[in-house]
Amino acid sequence: MPTSHPKKILLICAFHPDSATIASNRLRGLAKYLPRFGYEVTIFANEKSPAHSQYNIVSAQSTMEMLPSSVKLREKIIHRFIDRFQRFISDGQRDRLFDSLFSYPDFLREWYYAGPPIARKLMQMENFAAVVSSAPPHTAHLIAHQLKKEFRVPWIADLRDLWTQNHYYKRYWWRKIIDRHLEKKTFRSADCLVTVSKPLAEKLEDSHPHRPVRVITNGFDPDEMNLAKLRPTKFLTILHTGILYDDRRNPEPLFRTIADLISEKTIDPQKIRIKFYGPNNDNVTNLITKYRLQHIVQQKAMIPRSQILLRQREAQILLLLRWANPAEKGVYTGKIFEYLAAQRPILAIGGSPGVVEELLNSTKAGYSPQSDTELKTLLRRWYREFETTGMVRYHGQQELMEPFSQIQMAKKFAETLDQLLRQASVK
Numbered sequence: 001m002p003t004s005h006p007k008k009i010l011l012i013c014a015f016h017p018d019s020a021t022i023a024s025n026r027l028r029g030l031a032k033y034l035p036r037f038g039y040e041v042t043i044f045a046n047e048k049s050p051a052h053s054q055y056n057i058v059s060a061q062s063t064m065e066m067l068p069s070s071v072k073l074r075e076k077i078i079h080r081f082i083d084r085f086q087r088f089i090s091d092g093q094r095d096r097l098f099d100s101l102f103s104y105p106d107f108l109r110e111w112y113y114a115g116p117p118i119a120r121k122l123m124q125m126e127n128f129a130a131v132v133s134s135a136p137p138h139t140a141h142l143i144a145h146q147l148k149k150e151f152r153v154p155w156i157a158d159l160r161d162l163w164t165q166n167h168y169y170k171r172y173w174w175r176k177i178i179d180r181h182l183e184k185k186t187f188r189s190a191d192c193l194v195t196v197s198k199p200l201a202e203k204l205e206d207s208h209p210h211r212p213v214r215v216i217t218n219g220f221d222p223d224e225m226n227l228a229k230l231r232p233t234k235f236l237t238i239l240h241t242g243i244l245y246d247d248r249r250n251p252e253p254l255f256r257t258i259a260d261l262i263s264e265k266t267i268d269p270q271k272i273r274i275k276f277y278g279p280n281n282d283n284v285t286n287l288i289t290k291y292r293l294q295h296i297v298q299q300k301a302m303i304p305r306s307q308i309l310l311r312q313r314e315a316q317i318l319l320l321l322r323w324a325n326p327a328e329k330g331v332y333t334g335k336i337f338e339y340l341a342a343q344r345p346i347l348a349i350g351g352s353p354g355v356v357e358e359l360l361n362s363t364k365a366g367y368s369p370q371s372d373t374e375l376k377t378l379l380r381r382w383y384r385e386f387e388t389t390g391m392v393r394y395h396g397q398q399e400l401m402e403p404f405s406q407i408q409m410a411k412k413f414a415e416t417l418d419q420l421l422r423q424a425s426v427k
Contacts, residue, residue, distance in 0.1 A: 029406030037414030154420035167327035199330025239315035249321035322351030329354025365396035
């Protein structure tokens with residue numbers, strides 16, 4: 001239960017709860033529900049916040065103007081070098097090379113220099129009981145590390161994705177050595193490391209054996225689950241929302257299976273639609289042509305999140321695309337929790353068996369076929385159900401989803417904060 005005088009914490013993160021990024025879902029849940037458990041949240045973010053936000057956000061606006069003169073000069077030189085020489089490097093190597101050479105500690109290097117003085121002033125003005133940093137980008141942890149050294153308050157480092165152990169890490173080997181040293185040095189002063197799944201926690205425990213590690217999964221917002229339910233579309237609509245990555249999120253198994261079912265005359269192409277809301281993707285465009293699905297697959301521009309939530313609720317099936325990499329077994333993705341709130345059947349394609357399958361099985365919210373044969377069998381069954389009743393039935397059970405709510409997520413953070421504050425009080 002919340003105390004009469006809530007304890008103040010500083011949450012450091014590149015994005016803020018009003019951001020359109022999927023990472024902001026976790027931050028939104030903490031800012032919204034931690035007050036229920038006695039914690040008042042101030043957010044220190046790199047990006048500019050909206051004029052009217054329900055959250056207490058301090059933004060590092062006009063970051064370049066806050067930089068020391070020497071850093072400003074260095075940044076100008078770096079940008080001029082990149083502009084001049086990038087045309088001589090192939091597209092495939094350009095991003096990796098410049099990221100390895102110049103993005104230190106990450107692409108928010110300017111925040112790395114401009115952020116700490118602002119955060120230090122916040123700490124001096126407010127009586128913050130603790131600091132929580134949430135990343136990536138991991139500059140947030142470096143700022144929190146500096147505050148920990150100076151103000152000696154408890155610090156939780158929240159890793160939504162791992163740092164150098166992240167299977168998306170693409171920098172050169174020599175840069176990884178540098179980053180690995182920085183990670184160890186930074187987390188040496190953290191009071192607790194938090195991550196989103198047990199497989200990721202096990203990696204953290206191996207690499208930081210002297211740091212307490214706790215698993216706190218992402219969650220859905222129960223207020224969004226309580227939004228008015230919409231009647232599903234008249235088509236058998238399969239919906240994907242968000243950005244696609246060609247080498248990680250590939251819809252080809254779905255397209256191939258749908259094309260086969262149409263060829264077999266199992267599915268009437270006039271009754272099915274596959275929709276992608278997000279940036280136009282060339283790989284999807286090529287696959288549409290390859291499988292002759294021009295009248296079925298639609299790529300639509302990104303729309304405001306409030307509209308995305310409505311589109312999710314009226315879809316017959318929600319599509320979750322995963323990377324076919326064994327390291328993906330510990331990755332939920334934030335999207336799956338949005339899908340839980342929409343209360344429509346989830347179809348997860350790609351990836352190895354892991355936490356996503358466990359979540360879908362435990363909540364009855366969807367399926368994760370492990371082969372084209374399983375996928376085809378599932379789509380046949382769903383199509384027959386759609387033909388008979390006009391909709392694909394949702395079997396998810398709300399009471400089984402309670403452990404994955406943002407309220408439970410905030411409660412676990414609060415319990416961890418309570419424990420750290422008790423330990424600090426007896427030192």
